[in-house]
Amino acid sequence: MKTSTKWVEGMAFDATADTGQTVRIDTTVEGGGLGSGMNPKKMLLGALNGCSGMDVVDILKKMKVPFSKFEIDAEAEQTEEHPKTFTFIKMTYRIDAKPEDLDKVKRAVDLSQEKYCGISAMLAKHCDISYTIELI
Structure with missing residues (x-):
């Protein structure tokens, strides 16, 4: 790369x-x-969203979970002093899956965060990352 x-x-x-x-x-x-x-830090948050989002889409397709809308927001807190680094990231996954598929969506997000998303793995070595899932 x-x-x-x-x-x-x-x-x-x-x-x-x-x-x-x-x-x-x-x-x-x-x-x-x-x-x-x-800016570079917002780009990094976007890369986190994109990396995890690609995982989730791939996993949900394999699980045959239908959806047509999916978005991820990420908000970060950072240190006050230079170099200003992230101390905490909160991610919100929003998807229009059916309520009966919520457990599958949770599983897909968990797999992304815990196993597949390299950006998340790298950032998690430096700061806490939390996430929530909302059905839309």
Whole structure:
């Protein structure tokens, strides 16, 4: 796995994976950026959501649990002093599964958090991660 990151201007960078996809990393205009991309810590939370979400979708498909809407929110608390690192992450999984499938959804989320999601495993070595599931 490899990425290459190039400075654009201000605080903006373009990160390109060895597979060709590019994402913009930036900060707000008030923070000296262009406001043209997500900041690195928010990107990390998004990566956590995406990593776990991919696991959950894959597991639920294998369990034959039907759903058409699925979203994950993550909120993080961080230290006051530099380097400002996450101290706690709260994830909320929202899915439109049937109430009778809730145990399967819980199992899929647990498997993602405890076994499959590498981003979660890396972050959990540094901070606590909690999660809730809501049927929508």
